[in-house]
Amino acid sequence: MNWFTKMFSSSIGQKLIVALTGLFLCTFLVVHAIGNLALFKSDNGMSFNLYTVFMTTNPLIKTVSYLLYASIIFHAFKGLHLVYKNRQARPVQYGMVNGKANSHWTSRSMGVLGTIMLVFIVVHMSNFWYEYKFGYIPYVQYTENMTTGEVSGMPYVDEMGNAKQINKKMEEYVIGDNKITIVKDLYEEVSEEFKNPLLVGLYVFAMFAVAFHLFHGFKSGFQTLGLNHPRYNQAIQFIGTWVFAIILPALFAAMPLYFFLVK
Amino acid sequence: MSGDMNVTLKVWRQKNNNDRGRFETYPVQGVSPDMSFLEMFDVLNERLITEGKEPVAFDHDCREGICGMCSMFINGRPHGPLQGVTTCQLHMRSFKNNDTIVVEPWRAKAFPVVKDLAVNRSAFDRIMSSGGFISVNTGNAQDANSTPIGKDNADMAFAAATCIGCGACVAACKNASAMLFVSAKVSQFALLPQGQPERKQRVLNMVAQMDAEGFGSCTNTGACEAECPKGISISNIARMNRDFIGTQLSIQKG
Numbered sequence: 001m002n003w004f005t006k007m008f009s010s011s012i013g014q015k016l017i018v019a020l021t022g023l024f025l026c027t028f029l030v031v032h033a034i035g036n037l038a039l040f041k042s043d044n045g046m047s048f049n050l051y052t053v054f055m056t057t058n059p060l061i062k063t064v065s066y067l068l069y070a071s072i073i074f075h076a077f078k079g080l081h082l083v084y085k086n087r088q089a090r091p092v093q094y095g096m097v098n099g100k101a102n103s104h105w106t107s108r109s110m111g112v113l114g115t116i117m118l119v120f121i122v123v124h125m126s127n128f129w130y131e132y133k134f135g136y137i138p139y140v141q142y143t144e145n146m147t148t149g150e151v152s153g154m155p156y157v158d159e160m161g162n163a164k165q166i167n168k169k170m171e172e173y174v175i176g177d178n179k180i181t182i183v184k185d186l187y188e189e190v191s192e193e194f195k196n197p198l199l200v201g202l203y204v205f206a207m208f209a210v211a212f213h214l215f216h217g218f219k220s221g222f223q224t225l226g227l228n229h230p231r232y233n234q235a236i237q238f239i240g241t242w243v244f245a246i247i248l249p250a251l252f253a254a255m256p257l258y259f260f261l262v263k
Numbered sequence: 264m265s266g267d268m269n270v271t272l273k274v275w276r277q278k279n280n281n282d283r284g285r286f287e288t289y290p291v292q293g294v295s296p297d298m299s300f301l302e303m304f305d306v307l308n309e310r311l312i313t314e315g316k317e318p319v320a321f322d323h324d325c326r327e328g329i330c331g332m333c334s335m336f337i338n339g340r341p342h343g344p345l346q347g348v349t350t351c352q353l354h355m356r357s358f359k360n361n362d363t364i365v366v367e368p369w370r371a372k373a374f375p376v377v378k379d380l381a382v383n384r385s386a387f388d389r390i391m392s393s394g395g396f397i398s399v400n401t402g403n404a405q406d407a408n409s410t411p412i413g414k415d416n417a418d419m420a421f422a423a424a425t426c427i428g429c430g431a432c433v434a435a436c437k438n439a440s441a442m443l444f445v446s447a448k449v450s451q452f453a454l455l456p457q458g459q460p461e462r463k464q465r466v467l468n469m470v471a472q473m474d475a476e477g478f479g480s481c482t483n484t485g486a487c488e489a490e491c492p493k494g495i496s497i498s499n500i501a502r503m504n505r506d507f508i509g510t511q512l513s514i515q516k517g
Contacts, residue, residue: 007511010470011440011480012504082480086438089372089479095275095286096365098339099437102489107482108437220483226505228498 012224014082019224021075022217026244028068029210033251040258044153045187046142052132052186053170076118083111106216113213120206127193132186138163140185143178156182194259207253215245266295268355271363272307274319280375286365296356300343301326301333303355320379328352328492331427334434335380336367341431341490349429349492369430371439373476384430386476387444391428393472394465395448397457410456420454423447425493432487432495438479443487445473446503447495453506463510470507 007013035055038048055061099108106113131137139156156164170183194200218240222228227236269292277284291307298306301323308318324332333350337343343353358364366380374382412420424447432443449466452458458465481500488497 003511003514010507011442011474011478012470012507013511015480015504016508086440086479086482089439089477090370090437091372092284092370094336094339094367094370095273096339096367099486101340101344102435102486103437103484107484110482216483223483223497223501224481224504226501226503226508228501 014078015224017078018075018082019221021071021078023221023225024071025068025075026214026218026221028071029214029244029248033248036255037251039187039190039255043151044142045140045185045191046151046153046181046183048187048190049140049183049185050170050181053183056132057169072118072121076114079114080111104216106212107220110213110216110220113209116206116209117213120202120209123199123202124206127199128186128189131189132184137184137186137189139165139182140188142181142183144181146174146177146179155185191259191263194256194263197260200256200260203256204253207249210252211245211249214249215241218244265293266297266355268294268296268358268360270294270303270355270358270361273363273365274380275367276319276379277368277376279378284376294355296354298355299326299351300335300337300353300355301351320377320381322381323351326351329427331429334369334382334384334429334431336369336434338365341369341434342429342492346489347492347494349427349431352492369434371430371433371478373439373441373478374430374433382430384428386478387428387430387441389476390441390445390469390472391448394461394468395452397452397461399457412455416454420451423450423454423495423499426451426491426495427493429492431490431492433478435486435490436479436481437484437486438482440481440487441473441476441478442481442500442503443491443495443497445469446497446499449503449506450499453502462506463514466503466506466510467514470503 008017035051036048038051039045041047055065099105140153141156142151142153144151156166158164166182170181172179172181174180194203219236222236269290272289272291273286274289275284276287289307289311291303291310294303294306301321304319304321311318322332322334324330326333328349328351331349333342335342335350337350337353342348342350344357345353368374368376368380369382369384371382373386374384377383426444426447428444430441430444433439433441436442449469452465453462483497483500485497488495
């Protein structure tokens with residue numbers, strides 16, 4: 001083995017993989033949450049649908065997204081592999097363990113919390129990512145009056161009312177004063193999916209898992225990287241708790257709830 | 264010494280490493296609250312011997328909390344309910360009359376049970392011999408003040424060096440990880456000028472030996488730090504991680 005494989009097959013090296021991919025996934029969550037705020041805009045989903053086109057066509061975003069998928073896979077499988085190996089390090093279990101006396105339950109439940117998240121990611125990606133890429137999403141036509149700035153949206157259909165399709169994600173052209181935008185209506189798909197109370201329940205439940213996973217995971221990642229110092233420990237703890245365990249999961253949970261309760 | 268406390272012990276009994284082992288229940292009467300936990304076990308063992316039964320094997324040595332030999336997992340926690348003490352410094356006044364107390368050995372693949380509550384911790388010795396030392400010339404010791412050491416570093420090195428190698432960190436960890444022990448032994452030298460010549464090779468060797476012994480990896484639960492009788496900080500684990508990663512990226516040969 002050369003030094004590189006040796007390093008990443010050591011216990012610390014394997015944790016390093018989990019930490020680096022985990023912290024990278026944390027940065028993704030920030031982008032994902034901020035971008036998806038477009039869902040809350042009352043413009044018939046135009047900004048959200050345009051944001052979706054940007055996210056699926058921009059070459060830089062696309063490159064990062066492949067890195068992201070790889071990180072999810074590495075993080076999940078390395079994490080679960082370590083859970084399995086760590087169980088083997090104690091073949092005979094204790095008759096009585098008082099775990100809460102010495103550690104927070106989230107830190108002892110990362111495998112379970114992570115598995116809930118993995119199941120959620122599969123469901124989430126088949127709901128939207130798969131549908132958008134390979135499934136059928138109807139188009140919507142937005143008409144923007146360029147003098148008044150007024151925007152109206154309607155389904156992209158022919159005279160008979162049958163859904164029409166174009167062979168790309170988006171088309172833009174100008175007729176007189178109006179700018180016409182025809183785009184895949186993922187917003188409509190989102191609002192349809194989130195009429196299902198079971199799915200909304202799963203999404204909200206999964207966000208609790210995200211919150212508890214990141215409550216420990218964010219600061220744990222820094223510890224694994226060796227970044228533990230009184231000068232910034234409090235900042236890491238603060239960001240991990242407020243941003244990653246409270247604000248972000250709450251924002252994400254608000255999205256299905258918004259469609260289920262408000263829309 | 265006798266008293267008026269009665270306790271019921273649920274003790275792990277295991278003849279040897281091949282035996283499956285089981286809990287056995289022993290009522291112990293007339294316990295003084297001033298007895299140490301080990302003295303209470305002495306009382307039980309005296310009785311078992313007079314009854315012609317096999318006494319409970321357990322590790323102990325100095326009974327002053329400094330040797331690191333005692334190792335009982337009491338009511339789900341290494342060294343029992345108190346913080347910052349070893350089992351020998353735990354007294355029966357920490358328990359209530361008529362309590363049932365569950366006592367188990369350290370449980371880890373790397374710490375095979377020798378008998379009852381005694382486990383083989385020589386995995387720690389092998390980790391130490393893989394790098395937990397510094398090279399010193401023989402002959403007269405040089406003047407202590409000829410090597411300047413910053414107060415902060417000296418304090419942190421001393422704090423790391425208080426590790427008595429009892430293995431409570433491994434026992435407390437859900438992964439049976441030895442990271443706190445190994446990081447204390449790495450840090451006590453990494454912080455001092457005397458530890459620099461072997462610093463890089465030391466961390467590589469000790470981590471490799473730790474992995475080879477079958478300890479788990481670190482989930483950063485902090486259970487080890489909370490249960491350590493000497494209060495070793497998990498900032499040592501971060502230091503070892505830093506040293507390990509930095510060494511991997513910078514060592515000339517290894």
